[in-house]
Amino acid sequence: MWKFIYISEALYVFLILFELIRALLYKKYLGRKKEILAVCLGVIFFLGFFSWGNIIGSLSSDWSVAQYGLFGMPIFVAFLAYSIVKYQILDIKTLAVQVLVAAITILVGAQFFFVRTPLNRSLTLLTLVCILVFGYMLIQSVKREIQRKEELQKMADSLARANERLKDLDNTKSEFISIASHQLRTPLTAIKGYISLLLEGSYGKVPPNIQDVMNKLYSVNDRLIQLVEDLLNVSRIEAGRIQYNFEETQLEPLVADLIDGFKVAAKDKKLTLKLELPEHGLPKLLVDPNKLKEVLSNLIDNAIKYTKEGSVAILLQQSGPAIRIQVQDTGIGMAPENKAHLFEKFVRSKETSRMVVGGAGLGLFVGKSFVQAMGGRIWAESEGPGKGSTFIVELPLVNTTSKAGKIEKPK
Amino acid sequence: MPKILFVEDDPFIAEIYIKKFESSGFEVKNVATGKAVLKAIQEEDFDLTLLDLVIPELSGMEVLEQLQKNAQDYPKRSKVIVFSNLSSPEDRQRCLDLGADGFISKTEFSPSQVVDEVNRFLRQFNEQNKNHARHTSSENGEAATSKNKKILFIEDEPVFVEMFTKRLRDEGYEVTAKHDGIEGLKEASLGGYDMVISDIMMPGLNGKDMVHQLRETEEGKNVPVILLSASVEIDEMEELSKAGIANHVFMKTQITPSDLVYAVNNFFAAQ
Numbered sequence: 001m002w003k004f005i006y007i008s009e010a011l012y013v014f015l016i017l018f019e020l021i022r023a024l025l026y027k028k029y030l031g032r033k034k035e036i037l038a039v040c041l042g043v044i045f046f047l048g049f050f051s052w053g054n055i056i057g058s059l060s061s062d063w064s065v066a067q068y069g070l071f072g073m074p075i076f077v078a079f080l081a082y083s084i085v086k087y088q089i090l091d092i093k094t095l096a097v098q099v100l101v102a103a104i105t106i107l108v109g110a111q112f113f114f115v116r117t118p119l120n121r122s123l124t125l126l127t128l129v130c131i132l133v134f135g136y137m138l139i140q141s142v143k144r145e146i147q148r149k150e151e152l153q154k155m156a157d158s159l160a161r162a163n164e165r166l167k168d169l170d171n172t173k174s175e176f177i178s179i180a181s182h183q184l185r186t187p188l189t190a191i192k193g194y195i196s197l198l199l200e201g202s203y204g205k206v207p208p209n210i211q212d213v214m215n216k217l218y219s220v221n222d223r224l225i226q227l228v229e230d231l232l233n234v235s236r237i238e239a240g241r242i243q244y245n246f247e248e249t250q251l252e253p254l255v256a257d258l259i260d261g262f263k264v265a266a267k268d269k270k271l272t273l274k275l276e277l278p279e280h281g282l283p284k285l286l287v288d289p290n291k292l293k294e295v296l297s298n299l300i301d302n303a304i305k306y307t308k309e310g311s312v313a314i315l316l317q318q319s320g321p322a323i324r325i326q327v328q329d330t331g332i333g334m335a336p337e338n339k340a341h342l343f344e345k346f347v348r349s350k351e352t353s354r355m356v357v358g359g360a361g362l363g364l365f366v367g368k369s370f371v372q373a374m375g376g377r378i379w380a381e382s383e384g385p386g387k388g389s390t391f392i393v394e395l396p397l398v399n400t401t402s403k404a405g406k407i408e409k410p411k
Numbered sequence: 412m413p414k415i416l417f418v419e420d421d422p423f424i425a426e427i428y429i430k431k432f433e434s435s436g437f438e439v440k441n442v443a444t445g446k447a448v449l450k451a452i453q454e455e456d457f458d459l460t461l462l463d464l465v466i467p468e469l470s471g472m473e474v475l476e477q478l479q480k481n482a483q484d485y486p487k488r489s490k491v492i493v494f495s496n497l498s499s500p501e502d503r504q505r506c507l508d509l510g511a512d513g514f515i516s517k518t519e520f521s522p523s524q525v526v527d528e529v530n531r532f533l534r535q536f537n538e539q540n541k542n543h544a545r546h547t548s549s550e551n552g553e554a555a556t557s558k559n560k561k562i563l564f565i566e567d568e569p570v571f572v573e574m575f576t577k578r579l580r581d582e583g584y585e586v587t588a589k590h591d592g593i594e595g596l597k598e599a600s601l602g603g604y605d606m607v608i609s610d611i612m613m614p615g616l617n618g619k620d621m622v623h624q625l626r627e628t629e630e631g632k633n634v635p636v637i638l639l640s641a642s643v644e645i646d647e648m649e650e651l652s653k654a655g656i657a658n659h660v661f662m663k664t665q666i667t668p669s670d671l672v673y674a675v676n677n678f679f680a681a682q
Contacts, residue, residue, distance in 0.1 A: 185641040186568060189663040193574045196667035200538030202581060204546065208507050215513060225664045260427050261521045267424060268496065268518050 013048065016040050042079025097142045101135030170238075178235040181228045188228065191221050230362050237369045244288045244373055246399075251285060251323060252277055255316060258293055262300050262312075271304060272311040282316065282323055286399040291370040295378070298363040299327040299391045307331030310388070318397075322376070325393045333387040339380050343368040375399045413533055414438040416460040416489065418448050420467055431522040432529075445469025449477055449485075457489040459533060461515070464495040464506075471495065475509035490536050492529070512536070538669055545581065558583040560679060565595030565609040565621070566639070571663070575608070575639075578668035579675070592616030602630030606675065611640035622656050635678060637671070639663050 020040035108128045115121055195218045197203065199211060206214070236242050259275050266273035296314075303312040310330030317324050334342070343364045364378075371378040376395035382388065415432065419425040420443040432439045442451055445468045452460065464471030471493065478485055490512040503514065515528045562584050566572050569590075576586045587604075589595040592613045599607050599621075607625070611618035618638055625631035638657040640648070641664065648660035659674055 182642045185664050186570075189641060190570045190574060192664070193571075193668050196535075196669060197574070197578060199535050200669060201542035201546075202538075202578065205539075205543065208510075208512070209504070212503065212507055212514065219519075229664075260430075261523065263427055264424055264522065265518060267421070 013044055016043050038079055038082060042075065045075050045079070094139065094142055094146060097139050101131070101139060104131055105135065174235040174238045177231050178239075181232045181235070184228050185225075188221060188225050192218065192225065195221065230366070233366060234362055237366065242369070242373070244291060246286050246288055246374075248284045249287050249289045249292070251282055251316060251325070254289060254293065255296065255314060255325065258297050258300065259314060261297070262304060265301075265304050266312060269304065269307070270309065271307055272313075273304075274311060274313040276313060276315045278317050282318060283397060285323060285395055285397065287374045287395060288370070292374065292395075295367040295370050295393065296325060296327070298367055299393070302363065303327050303329035303331060303389075303391070306389075319394070321398070322394045322396050325395070326390055327392075328388070328390040330388040333382040333385050333389050334380070335385050336382075339382065342380055343378070371395070412436055412438050413458040414440070414456070415529065416448065416451055416455075416457045417441045418460065418462045418466060418471070418494075419443065420463070428522055428525065431526050435526045435530075437526075437529075443467065445471070445474045448474050452478070452485050452488055454487075456487050459529060459536075460489050460491045461494040461529070462491050462511075463517075464493060472505065472509065475506060475511055479510045490532070492532055494525070534669060542581070558679070559585075560605040561585045561587070561603060562675070563595065563599055563604045563607045564588045565590075565592065565599075565607065565613070565618070567591055567610060567613045571610070571639075575668050575671060578672050582672045582676070584675070592618060592621040596621050596624055599625050599634065600628040600631050602634075604634055606635045606637065606678070607631075608637045608639065608671070608675075611638055612642060619651065619656070626656070637661065637674065637678075639671075 017040070020037065023040075024037070105128065108124060108131055111124050112121065112128065115124055195214050198206060199214050199218065233242075256275060259273060263273055300312065300314065307329045308331065312330075313326075313328045315324070315326040315328065317326075368378050371393055374395060376393060378391065378393045381390045381392065413436075415437055417425065417428060417432070417439050419428065419441065422443075425441050425443075429439045429441055440451060440455070440457070442448055443466065445466050447468075448460070448462065448466075449469070451457075462471050462474060466474075469477070475491065475493075478488055478491070482488070491510070492513045492515055493506050493511045494515050494517060496517050506514070513532050515525055515532075517525075520528060562579060564572065564576050564579070564586050566575070566588070567590055572588045572590070576588055579586045587598065589598050592609075593615045595607075595609060596616060607622075609618045609621060613621075616624075618640070622636055622638070625634070625636075636657045637659045638648075638651060639661050641662075648662070651657045651660050658678065661671065661674070
């Protein structure tokens with residue numbers, strides 16, 4: 001009986017040594033050699049220690065020596081713990097399943113020695129074989145599962161890194177815009193100044209047709225200056241450096257006044273420009289009137305720009321706990337896939353780029369930021385290209401996010 | 412108060428513009444037909460005529476033609492700005508040949524922008540007269556009238572130094588230029604200046620710190636200061652003027668050299 005154990009112990013040691021050498025030789029395990037070495041040496045040490053105790057015990061008949069074999073255990077545990085911490089070699093789930101399968105195997109295997117009838121023995125043997133087969137499959141599937149999870153984790157990590165990087169890039173870009181805009185202002189100011197001096201005759205009389213050209217230059221340059229300001233505004237919004245001036249505001253006169261400014265442009269394109277007010281006066285809202293004007297005037301301007309014929313209607317109405325301002329046109333409309341991106345920076349839908357050249361695609365982005373800062377929301381609706389669009393600004397009756405006066409709003 | 416003749420036959424459109432102009436301190440006379448334009452120009456003095464081209468009776472072009480052909484009948488003829496939707500360069504050239512003094516496109520400008528454009532044209536014409544007078548008088552050997560005011564101009568960008576100081580000197584101011592904050596502070600604290608105009612973003616010592624330090628000195632305690640900046644935020648500018656650090660803060664991109672000169676003139680006139 002003991003001899004059998006010694007032989008099997010020696011066999012196991014050699015098996016492990018063989019595995020170890022195989023692992024060290026094969027390329028497949030490259031990069032994991034240290035872990036394998038640590039575990040294998042640990043097991044060999046343990047088995048060696050353990051069995052030597054028994055062997056000496058049995059040979060010398062001094063069984064007290066055998067108990068020292070148990071000291072091999074801490075060595076094994078130490079090796080194992082070191083490997084787990086250092087190389088994360090075993091994950092607990094696989095280990096747990098392996099232990100479970102091993103325990104059942106041992107249990108059933110032990111039965112084998114107790115049952116006496118051949119029928120029972122063969123049944124036990126069958127069970128043992130089944131357990132071994134299923135246990136093996138179970139362990140493999142757990143391993144696969146873990147592997148998949150690890151892959152997912154890796155992917156998620158790299159996605160998170162990519163996302164970080166994108167955010168960094170976006171910040172760099174905003175910073176770049178801000179610096180570039182500052183630098184652009186110097187030559188633009190000089191151009192503006194010198195053209196005005198030329199036009200005013202500071203350098204001598206200028207003939208009328210050249211004056212006309214220079215007046216054009218002056219207004220084109222002013223447009224460029226405005227564009228640079230818009231770009232700067234975007235980087236200000238992104239850096240959360242926009243100041244809001246909240247006041248109790250009556251919307252009807254504000255909107256009516258705005259519309260006056262567009263009557264000429266609408267008439268010129270033979271469009272009807274309508275304002276529809278609710279029957280009862282609306283309550284005052286706590287908003288930044290100038291920012292709201294900017295948002296609405298951008299919407300009306302767009303509506304007129306992108307409508308060839310028909311009408312542009314501005315509707316004011318109370319809807320539940322909010323006031324809605326709708327700008328509705330019979331213009332080019334938009335495809336559903338464009339709606340979602342409309343309020344991003346530098347976005348101009350395909351339809352718009354065909355019709356009008358001006359515009360940097362910043363108006364709606366700025367508008368969205370402003371409306372959100374006033375506690376409201378803005379969105380667009382359209383049945384499709386060519387079917388007109390409706391832009392809706394919804395402002396809450398009670399602005400919970402702001403109070404009257406000047407405040408800085410983070411983005 | 413500038414007085415303008417506004418030619419527009421659509422009463423609703425006219426009303427919008429008239430409202431805008433009047434709220435900006437203009438006196439406006441509105442006429443609807445070509446003949447009425449000629450009559451008004453003959454009878455009254457205007458600083459500017461805004462002429463629509465598509466009007467009843469006589470077209471805008473014909474009005475221009477009349478004004479040119481029978482110039483002796485219109486001694487009070489104001490400057491005429493064509494206020495229409497001219498797209499073809501030929502039309503534009505024809506108007507210029509007929510003596511138009513400028514163009515404002517109806518579609519490109521909103522009503523309030525039109526008011527700004529009119530203001531710009533008025534200033535431009537006014538400056539043209541002044542410059543013309545200055546040039547002819549200097550040809551006769553007379554120097555520009557000196558205002559006996561000394562201005563220190565501190566700015567690191569040579570192109571701005573040239574541009575702004577030229578305009579200030581043309582106006583008759585005596586200007587000394589320094590090219591950075593440290594030199595500027597040294598010069599300003601020596602005293603003898605009626606005003607300091609300084610850039611804000613400068614290497615070495617920036618404009619704000621320069622003025623703070625200048626206020627500590629005996630000579631610089633009360634000297635009026637105008638700050639110019641290419642990048643200061645509006646709120647920051649307000650703060651500086653409220654704190655009494657500067658009398659004015661200007662965004663460089665928003666002003667022309669003449670605007671700066673007007674501010675300087677106004678300041679000295681108010682003293």
